[in-house]
Amino acid sequence: GAVVSQHPSWVICKSGTSVKIECRSLDFQATTMFWYRQFPKQSLMLMATSNEGSKATYEQGVEKDKFLINHASLTLSTLTVTSAHPEDSSFYICSAGQPGGSYNEQFFGPGTRLTVL
Amino acid sequence: GQNIDQPTEMTATEGAIVQINCTYQTSGFNGLFWYQQHAGEAPTFLSYNVLDGLEEKGRFSSFLSRSKGYSYLLLKELQMKDSASYLCAAMDSNYQLIWGAGTKLIIKP
Numbered sequence: 001g002a003v004v005s006q007h008p009s010w011v012i013c014k015s016g017t018s019v020k021i022e023c024r025s026l027d028f029q030a031t032t033m034f035w036y037r038q039f040p041k042q043s044l045m046l047m048a049t050s051n052e053g054s055k056a057t058y059e060q061g062v063e064k065d066k067f068l069i070n071h072a073s074l075t076l077s078t079l080t081v082t083s084a085h086p087e088d089s090s091f092y093i094c095s096a097g098q099p100g101g102s103y104n105e106q107f108f109g110p111g112t113r114l115t116v117l
Numbered sequence: 118g119q120n121i122d123q124p125t126e127m128t129a130t131e132g133a134i135v136q137i138n139c140t141y142q143t144s145g146f147n148g149l150f151w152y153q154q155h156a157g158e159a160p161t162f163l164s165y166n167v168l169d170g171l172e173e174k175g176r177f178s179s180f181l182s183r184s185k186g187y188s189y190l191l192l193k194e195l196q197m198k199d200s201a202s203y204l205c206a207a208m209d210s211n212y213q214l215i216w217g218a219g220t221k222l223i224i225k226p
Contacts, residue, residue: 032212049213104167104212106162106214108160110159
């Protein structure tokens, strides 16, 4: 399968600061990237879907001004958690694919564990 | 509405066979996916079915019945490392994945 990387793997930050997470598709061009959040012992929750070169589509209840998504190229998407608070502490996972194209399945990055103090 | 149902938890014995069922309701259908997720890790892709029938891949097989909105993941010769959550996801007409809550599989020696 295709390889998706995520950076950083984990990050600890102070409340009020911003954190940027990068998601890269290493060996294929991802027309669509997805950002998920997962709290301990809970299922994946889709936050937003981003298509290269266009604005992200956010799921209901996800603040677009707080979770900034940029998908500037077919291999890179970034999620910036602005003014992070302890309740934003979670496991953030990106995935990449080509829905309707060569890669209907989503390939996941290894995830980023965010802890906000 | 769109919905995925799968059991919350299952227990099986090492060396045995286990079947994890999934039923789905989606607006349109572009395939059914199974992912494996170990605790603290991201999901990894296991299988994709878009046509009716059984797809076999080593110890893992996945079955789909589109008319029944039903799929199952079959795991044979269970190993301790198969202890994980198994996520069922259906792709709707917009190519959006609708995720189940996952089935936690516990393997006992």
